[in-house]
Amino acid sequence: MLGGFGPPGMPQNLTGALLRRGVKDLTVIVNRLDSSWSAADPGKLLERGFVRKVCCAFSASPHPSQVTEFERLHEAGLFEAELIPQGTMVERMRAAAAGIGAFYTPTGVGTEIAEGKEHKVINGRTYILEYPLPADYAFIRATRADTFGNLQYHMTQRNFNPVMAMASKNTFAEIEESIEEPGCLDPDHIHTPGIFIDRIVKIPPPPEGLWTFPSERRDR
């Protein structure tokens, strides 16, 4: 799992390390296989041929006139893609985290997404059955941490990161601002408890740390 929604919360440094390492046959679970924010975007894993399967909410450009590298490789059959509604995706992650075996959601009923899935009418409304989406590893990004692994996110950096931390066996977090001693973060204001976190690493300031993004992309 790779966190982030747009650049905020994207673990570009950890993803960069994965790119350098060249691990193959990955199954990548990510909102979107972006590849144009930086040289360490999740889409780069795909372009380098490291990916066997993708689970994502966007497997095409939002603009039908554009065709992304993702799509070219996908059309060529170079990897498998499972397209998942974003709310179903995070709910499936949460089910994996919370020991829920499966759940009925109204999302996707009557669409291609529902094909082949169990249907059930509950109180007159139709739902489909969806199963957990766990991972072996999650890479995420936060603003502050303590050495116990407690994390705080700033603004919309939070996004997928808390649920991915909970849904994966091992979670590595890259930290933008500071790693403090335990006790420095207010217990009332910890977004991800340290028991979900396995490794933390302070990332360097930009540009090396890749935590800014070209502002000319804001119109994307």
Add this chain to the structure above:
Amino acid sequence: MLGGFGPPGMPQNLTGALLRRGVKDLTVIVNRLDSSWSAADPGKLLERGFVRKVCCAFSASPHPSQVTEFERLHEAGLFEAELIPQGTMVERMRAAAAGIGAFYTPTGVGTEIAEGKEHKVINGRTYILEYPLPADYAFIRATRADTFGNLQYHMTQRNFNPVMAMASKNTFAEIEESIEEPGCLDPDHIHTPGIFIDRIVKIPPPPEGLWTFPSERRDR
């Protein structure tokens, strides 16, 4: 729904108002029908005969040698009680909040709780199907609020309160410390967004505000 786990987060002032009002035939959803912390505990609603049904995780004293007033009235058939495992209870509330039609949980499999419920084996493990638990009203307590309804809880005051706020049509919150202008609470550190909150009221300091509890009860 009445929040709180032990005294922290118990909406004693709002419950007190309900007692004075004397509304009858209530269905009360609460962790436990406590009645010995204060004169405005949820159990008092029961003792006054205002309750038709209780959904709770404890319908007997944890000490088998004791018999509570709750049990005496329950044995006498004066109300209906649905006993629910605590984790299933909050998960059912969350399902109600999140538009989930039902979910499979491993909790209670092989016990009385599972009787009459749909079973399903998923990846070799048996689960039972549980349905949402919504409410018309939730009474909760928090430490700070802004006038938009954003809430912050202190320490274990949080407990059931966020999920009850989300699972009920109308949520009233009693506030211990202060009600601020919007913008005074850090957007990163709001525990319950104001869109879930319908009414807030500042409660007076103790003893009138009933936010302390006799410390001799700590051994309970």
Add this chain to the structure above:
Amino acid sequence: MEKQPLDRQTICNRLAMEFENDWVVNLGIGMPTLCANVPFGDRDIILQSENGLVGYGPLAKEGEENKNLVDAGAQYVTTRPGTAIVHHVDSFTIIRGGYVEVTVLGAYEVAENGDFASWKTAGRKGGGIGGAMDLAVGAKRVWITMAHTTRDGKPRLLKRCNLPLTAVGVVSMVATDYGLFEITSGGFVLKEFAPGYTPEEIQEITEATLTISPDLRKFQTRNK
């Protein structure tokens, strides 16, 4: 009267006029985000974005961006007094749980039965669902803003959708460059028309049969 299809901002203004005080509103990526540019006057509109923003402010000014504060379209936005941040799971709890009064989404096709298609185009293997399927079943109202026809002039208000559906029977209002349409159990109802066009001309570029509202009027451009 000069014939003048409506521009995107005017179309979005029209839908935004319908937002009511205290509504939680979710705007889809692209054209719908223009609904945020409308001065809401004394209406307090709570914009919600699926990446966890509850009650955000206008786009950030150049040079004043917070790198960690973007909306669903990855545009830099601002907070406003009362903004709250939640994580993605809670964000879709808000969405699927029925706390969103209206979502305004883009679409390729809308059908007279309220179906719409917005995530996959013909002949493409991939698609972009994002949060649209959750919004479509979760929000209390689904309104669509779109061009009335394809670039080569084919109608997009149809009897039945041709493309893969996003959701079934949920759309209640559509605003295009030719008018404002309600979807009722009887299909599309033309409520307001672009300057200079007759209902017959609008019907010509529409596959579905239009019912004409008894209150038919010119496309409204200012708040009631």
Add this chain to the structure above:
Amino acid sequence: MEKQPLDRQTICNRLAMEFENDWVVNLGIGMPTLCANVPFGDRDIILQSENGLVGYGPLAKEGEENKNLVDAGAQYVTTRPGTAIVHHVDSFTIIRGGYVEVTVLGAYEVAENGDFASWKTAGRKGGGIGGAMDLAVGAKRVWITMAHTTRDGKPRLLKRCNLPLTAVGVVSMVATDYGLFEITSGGFVLKEFAPGYTPEEIQEITEATLTISPDLRKFQTRNK
């Protein structure tokens, strides 16, 4: 050697000796909370409580209570460096999601097949489930601490439970005032005995058949 059943703190100390560094540990209401009184030395034990405490500290001293900080038994406790607070849903995500290495619970009965009963006594209409059913299926290990017999001397380590079950086949270790027992596929294994008692004497007050561990030894009272 003088016959001496074990006291509650000694029983709990024995289980706490087995906690490993970095374990997330949940202690049930009542006797199991005594496991928190053990000095863990250089082991970092993360106590978790179902009301949303992750990594809490010892009981609060008289006069230093934070009125909003209690454990699952509503006792005033303290934070420690690294404490985090979560709400009830996330707390049971931790519990049911398998993040708890061990839960120590009380019980009325434990059976040789790992079943146990802890929430309802005979002849009572109500019961107290609390978080026990979730903990029992969610924690990686379920250990029970209990009196070996009822007040009138009836055995509680049984072939099959008589009372309504809390969970099926989950208990792997039991500590009583007469010894320490493992539950294996072959049933109860007596691992350690209270001072002065013979295995035969312990079998006499036990309904289930005890296997004697080849490593049988006296009940341990200090860390390895």
